[in-house]
Amino acid sequence: MSRGEVPQRSDAQRNRERILEVALAELSRSADVPLSAIAKKAGVGQGTLYRHFPDREALVLEIHRQEVQQLADSAAELLRTREPDRALREWMDGLARYAMAKAGLADALRRAAAVTGGAAKPGYPLFLAAIDRLLAANHEAGTIRPGVTTDDFVLAIAGVWQMDPTGDWRPRADRLFDLVMRGLRTGAPGRA
Numbered sequence: 067m068s069r070g071e072v073p074q075r076s077d078a079q080r081n082r083e084r085i086l087e088v089a090l091a092e093l094s095r096s097a098d099v100p101l102s103a104i105a106k107k108a109g110v111g112q113g114t115l116y117r118h119f120p121d122r123e124a125l126v127l128e129i130h131r132q133e134v135q136q137l138a139d140s141a142a143e144l145l146r147t148r149e150p151d152r153a154l155r156e157w158m159d160g161l162a163r164y165a166m167a168k169a170g171l172a173d174a175l176r177r178a179a180a181v182t183g184g185a186a187k188p189g190y191p192l193f194l195a196a197i198d199r200l201l202a203a204n205h206e207a208g209t210i211r212p213g214v215t216t217d218d219f220v221l222a223i224a225g226v227w228q229m230d231p232t233g234d235w236r237p238r239a240d241r242l243f244d245l246v247m248r249g250l251r252t253g254a255p256g257r258a
Contacts, residue, residue: 082118084108090129094170094231097177101125123178130168130175134189137164141196151209154200155247158223162239166231194220204250211253222246 088108092099101122105115119125140160144153168175197216204210225242229235 081110081114085110085115085118086129086132089125090167093126093174094167097173123181126174126178129171131189133164133167134192137161138192138196141199145203150203150207154204155243157200158243162226165226166235169231208255210250214250
């Protein structure tokens with residue numbers, strides 16, 4: 067919360083979270099879903115939806131921001147509770163879930179970016195910072211080969227963005243990420 071912001075009442079916060087949850091699911095299915103349908107499914111009135119999100123673009127960009135933030139935050143949490151290589155692999159599973167949700171939201175994100183005149187990648191630096199953190203922990207522990215950069219990693223996992231979110235993507239993502247992990251572990255110096 068920024069300075070000068072008034073904290074939301076707990077019921078207002080629950081409404082906001084419910085709107086975001088329903089909007090993610092509905093907009094992933096169709097970028098054209100009416101906001102009134104999202105409000106109804108979230109169990110709130112249209113006025114409540116518009117108090118939180120003045121237009122479709124604000125809602126779509128907030129969904130994207132929240133998803134990226136959760137993915138970025140999960141890196142730190144995984145590193146607190148797992149060995150670095152296990153944290154990296156589990157983070158990749160979260161990345162696959164995020165990629166499939168984002169693929170569903172792609173049309174809505176493109177439209178929001180066109181209307182707002184900005185790129186629909188407001189969280190990309192957070193995404194890269196999470197990868198930096200995970201790779202640094204693995205380099206320090208000696209669990210991945212030396213010299214792997216964030217750019218290397220992003221290129222290695224790029225196949226996740228080509229998977230069909232409506233198909234059976236989980237087994238494919240598992241295979242891809244298991245291959246990536248085997249490659250990262252090859253030549254690893256071992257525990258530091």
